Structure formats: structure tokens, C-alpha cells
Amino acid sequence: MTICRLCGSANLTGVVDLGATPPCERFLTADQLDEPEPTYPLHLRVCTVCRLAQLPPLITPEDTFTEYAYFSSYSTSWVEHARRFVADRFAGPGSLGPDSFVVEVASNDGYLLRHVVERGVRCLGIEPSANVGQAARDRGVPTLTEFLTPEVGAAVRAEHGPADLVVANNVYAHIPDVVGFTEGLRALVADDGLVSIEVQHLLSLMELNQYDTIYHEHFQYYTVASAQRALASGGLTLVDVEPLPTHGGSIRLWARPGGEPGERVLEVLAREKSAGLHELSGYADFAARVARVRRDLLRFLIEAADEGRTIAGYGAPGKGNTLLNHCGIRPDLLPYTVDRNPYKHGRFTPGTRIPILPPERLAADRPDYVLVLPWNLRQELTEQLSYVRDWGGRLVFPIPHLEVV
Structure with missing residues (x-):
């Protein structure tokens, strides 16, 4: 039974269930790709007594x-x-x-x-x-x-x-x-x-x-x-x-x-x-709006792939791994993503196993679309990625709704 960690009540109700995903910062090395990967339910609930929204503590700090x-x-x-x-x-x-x-x-x-x-x-x-x-x-x-x-x-x-x-x-x-x-x-x-x-x-x-x-x-x-x-x-x-x-x-x-x-x-x-x-x-209606975000992003990626367009990701943040796993996006739809953090280079995103490469790869490959996963840094990254316009590339922001700029 899930108990509210603030008030101790057992009366929690579901807000949105995102399925089961691996911990979002467990980036895989190449040697780990053939190993089992643990996943945990990702079900947000809210306490009906104190209104604290929470996940069960399935992993420890x-x-x-x-x-x-x-x-x-x-x-x-x-x-x-x-x-x-x-x-x-x-x-x-x-x-x-x-x-x-x-x-x-x-x-x-x-x-x-x-x-x-x-x-x-x-x-x-x-x-x-x-x-x-x-x-x-x-x-x-x-x-x-x-x-x-x-x-x-x-x-x-x-x-x-x-x-x-x-x-x-x-x-x-x-x-x-x-x-x-x-x-x-x-x-x-x-x-x-x-x-x-x-x-x-x-x-x-x-x-x-x-x-x-x-x-x-x-x-x-x-x-x-x-x-x-x-x-x-x-x-x-x-x-x-x-x-x-x-x-x-x-x-x-x-x-x-x-x-x-x-x-x-x-x-x-x-x-x-x-x-x-x-x-x-x-x-009440949050889960339905989440499902719409998923459908819109998947529809865009599938249509782009069918049209022969090339796509790469930018960033490998924790939030990006929730999005990728919930949407079921794997290397067939997003061949790789890039990140400024050298710690992540040569590793793979948890669950979806998308390769993480240095940012210089974008300019070398000149993809048609760049899916920006850390959308919260939109202004900063729009400036950093201004060079994508040099070859006619466009940025894709999935949240709060799909936007191609």
C-alpha cells in the first residue's frame, strides 16, 4: 500500500500513469547493452488529505x-x-x-x-x-x-x-x-x-x-x-x-x-x-492531455521517417528519458542525441538505448530536424543551435505541445 510521505494517509488517487521506466539518470555503457535493465512503475498520485503529489519511493536517493x-x-x-x-x-x-x-x-x-x-x-x-x-x-x-x-x-x-x-x-x-x-x-x-x-x-x-x-x-x-x-x-x-x-x-x-x-x-x-x-x-484531465503529447510527437517522427527526413536529438536530460520511454522512441525514430556533458558521451539513454554523442556531430550530419529534449532551456538552446539554420534544419520542441521552429 502506498502511504503519503507527508501526512501518512493511505488515501491517494492516481493522476497519470506513465508505465514502467528505468531510472532516468542510469545511462548505459556499451558493455551494459546486453544486460537486463530494471524498470519501476512511474505512476503519479495525489494525497486526498494533504494534496501532496508524489511517486512511491521505489528507488532510494x-x-x-x-x-x-x-x-x-x-x-x-x-x-x-x-x-x-x-x-x-x-x-x-x-x-x-x-x-x-x-x-x-x-x-x-x-x-x-x-x-x-x-x-x-x-x-x-x-x-x-x-x-x-x-x-x-x-x-x-x-x-x-x-x-x-x-x-x-x-x-x-x-x-x-x-x-x-x-x-x-x-x-x-x-x-x-x-x-x-x-x-x-x-x-x-x-x-x-x-x-x-x-x-x-x-x-x-x-x-x-x-x-x-x-x-x-x-x-x-x-x-x-x-x-x-x-x-x-x-x-x-x-x-x-x-x-x-x-x-x-x-x-x-x-x-x-x-x-x-x-x-x-x-x-x-x-x-x-x-x-x-x-x-x-x-x-482530472491531465492524463488525457499527456496522451495527446505522446500521439503528436510519435506521429511527427513516424511521418518524418517515412518521408526520408533525418532527425537527431539535442540533450540527454533526465526529463528527456521520461519522454522517450513513455513514447517508445528508439533509434529507428531517433538515431542519436548529443549532449555537452562529456560524462554521457559514448553512453546510451536508459530504456530506449539511444546513443549519446558530442554536440559536434550535429554540424557534421546536418539533420533536417533536431528534437530538443531539454525544452526548459529553450531560449538558451535556440541561440546555441542557431547554426542549424545554416543548412535549413529546424528545431522541434515537444512540450507543452509539438512545435517545429
């Missing part, structure tokens, strides 16, 4: 994050997003200063804290993946290789003191023990400090058909209402929220040990309620 294939610094726009965030924290009344202490949880390869280091301000990253954590240390970012728990948070506080700012970007969805993780954040932050959390907004996911962001390492999907309850479970109060364009529509949650919800929190709560997400009615 240790399965995914001990060695990780995602390095944040390969996204130019994401590094710039982090730079602006840090700059804003050191400007204006009540800002951080030279004596501040900043902690980032799931700090990846130091993409954000490197901007804090440049200012000479004390900081620490807590990153469970040994390989990306080492990349951060190589950049001069102090990094502890650990998963955040209440005990780890207390130990860091005891050794380094309380943090004036705790940052947790794109991790609050990645932990099955949401209460324990939140307690860890509370242990890290000073009584008068702030916690900043960035996470995809379930409202955007639902409105824009962003179902490919549903994958096993995302254990839950937040509205502001469910995030508010989750933060409270660990002793934190949601005091502000900022809508963000990142990842197709995210929210930055500002929390602290005390205080009251601000005006923007109430505004976003009202938007969610209007969309029906505080009741079960708002989830």
Missing part, C-alpha cells in the same frame, strides 16, 4: 545520487541564474555581508557557491554525489559529501555555526523523507536566518503538460499549499514565494523558523485554488 550524471555548470543560463541570485543576496537592506555563512544543500559541482567564494564569504556545500562534489572542491568550493539529515544538519551547525542563508535548489522534490530533510534545513539555519528553496511548481507542470519532469528521482511535486505544509512539518514557516521561469515554471520558497505568510504567498495560493489544485478536480 543512494541509488541515484552516489554517482550522478548531472553537472549543473554545463547549463550557461543556470550558472547565470545562480550568479544573479548570489549578487542579489549581497545587495540592499538586510543583505549578507563579509561575516555571513552560506550553506547550499545539494550543491552539485559548485555552480552557485563559487560566486560566494569569489566574494570571500564563508560557505559550505553539502552534496551526496561524490563525483560532482569533487568537481566542486576542484573549483575551490568547500563541499561535504553527505545526504542531509537532521543529524548531519546538527553536526554542520555544531562545527561551523548556524547559517545566515541555506539554499536548496532543485532538491526538495528529490528526497523521500521530506519531514527529516526539512528538519535538517531547520538544524542548519540560524534562528533569524532564511532558507531559500527552488522547486518546480506543480501548477506549471499541470497547465503546460510538463509531464516529462515526472521521474523516479522526483519523489514529490509541490504546490505552494503542499510546500507550506511540508515546511511546517520540520519547523519552518513559508513567508514569501517568487514565481520563476526556470525549468518551465518554478517557485522560490522563502522560509524561516518564525514569521507569517506574506502577500505573495496568499496570491499564489489563490491562483492554485482557482486552478482546482487544492481539490481533486484540478487533476
